Amino acid sequence: MNNLACEFLRTDFGHEIYDSWYLEHARHNFEAPEFVEKHFPFYEKALLLSKDDRILEAGCGIGSYSREFARRGYHVVGMDLSPNFLAEAKNIMHRENLEIEFILGDYNEMRFEDKFSVIFFEGSFFYRSKEGLVSLLSRIHKALTPNGRLYFVHANQSIKKQRPPMANWSEIKKNVFVLQSQEYSESDDGSRCSWLKIDLETQKHYRCDYFVKCLSPDKLKDCLVEAGFMDFHFYKKRRLVDFQPEDDGFSVVAKK
Ligand SMILES: C[S@@+](CC[C@H](N)C(=O)[O-])C[C@H]1O[C@@H](n2cnc3c(N)ncnc32)[C@H](O)[C@@H]1O
Incomplete structure (x- = not known):
């Protein structure tokens, strides 16, 4: 586990606060099935999903998106830093009779090579520096198969500044x-x-x-290019429409 991950969840309050906050009090932050399902037509079109895809959901939490991928017949692996969230993800998966592989790990340290055709983040794409972002994007690039796609949602810096x-x-x-x-x-x-x-x-x-950290869309583009992604598109959040500067965030699809 590297220091960035330690900084995120492994401080002395660590799991104790963060996990119980999310599991007991702020469970609504893990997306409800209706919300998840509603956006699948967008993911399927924007990511050109096919049943042959091998999907990694990075920062899967209690597995809300992984379960929807599995229900729709996609092969998905869920990864998260929190053993408590993964334990809950496995409980729900068994209850719903689904088959999903969940792995405990820090996505900043992923070392996969040519392994996944889609790497998917929803509400879980975090970085603490420009260097950290380029390193994460480079690892993702390496983990993707040729023509593999990366997906994440990103906040719009100029709107964040006004909050x-x-x-x-x-x-x-x-x-x-x-x-x-x-x-x-x-x-x-x-x-x-x-x-x-x-x-x-x-x-x-x-x-x-x-x-x-929250870089501007232009700086984010530079980082994608630096990590080897030449082909990418910024959509309005979870919609098949182009991102506009006044939107509060955007969905990024980048192709290897
Ligand atoms: C707000 S939750 C979203 C969970 C899920 N994607 C959803 O929308 O229901 C963010 C998740 O990202 C995970 N996470 C944050 N940083 C991570 C990292 N470096 N590696 C793996 N998981 C991480 C957290 O443990 C948490 O489960």
Whole structure:
């Protein structure tokens, strides 16, 4: 596990806050089946999916997208950093009688060669520096088979810059509070996200912080080219329409 991953999830609050926050309190952040299903016509067309594809879902969480790929007869492998999310993904998969391979791992460290025809990220494409992004894209490029496709959603930097900082308190169970905050930093070109959990029963508190960079669409294009992707398209988020500068984010399809 490299330092970037440690920074993301393996701090002392680590799984404790992040995973329980998502699994118990903010489960709605893992996309609902109706939301996932609604966008499949877009994925199928934009990525020219075929039943021969071998798909890697990177940052699969509890496997919402992997399950929909499997239901539709695609071969999919789900990868995530969190053993807790993967345990939940496997429980649901067994309940639904599906067959999906889930692997525990940091996508920043993937070492596959010519292995997947599609690498798919939904709400899980994070990088902390331009160098980190080029390194990730280069690993993805290597992992893809010839004509393989990469898919991810990316925020629009200029819209992010306009968003005011946000902070929300929630009582996740009796006497246990979580403060979640997010703030965009112009000087670092990215957002700092943090969770502070305070347990009034045990008098303990736990904290998690991580930084996610957000490059402009033009800089992102430069990084794609540097990593070897010459053929790519920026769509409106999950729609077969071109991205416009006023959109809050975009879907990227890049071909090897
Ligand atoms: C907001 S969740 C989205 C999960 C899923 N794609 C969905 O939309 O339901 C982001 C996921 O990315 C995973 N993740 C973040 N960084 C990762 C990394 N470097 N390697 C593998 N998984 C990562 C997190 O553990 C988390 O499950």
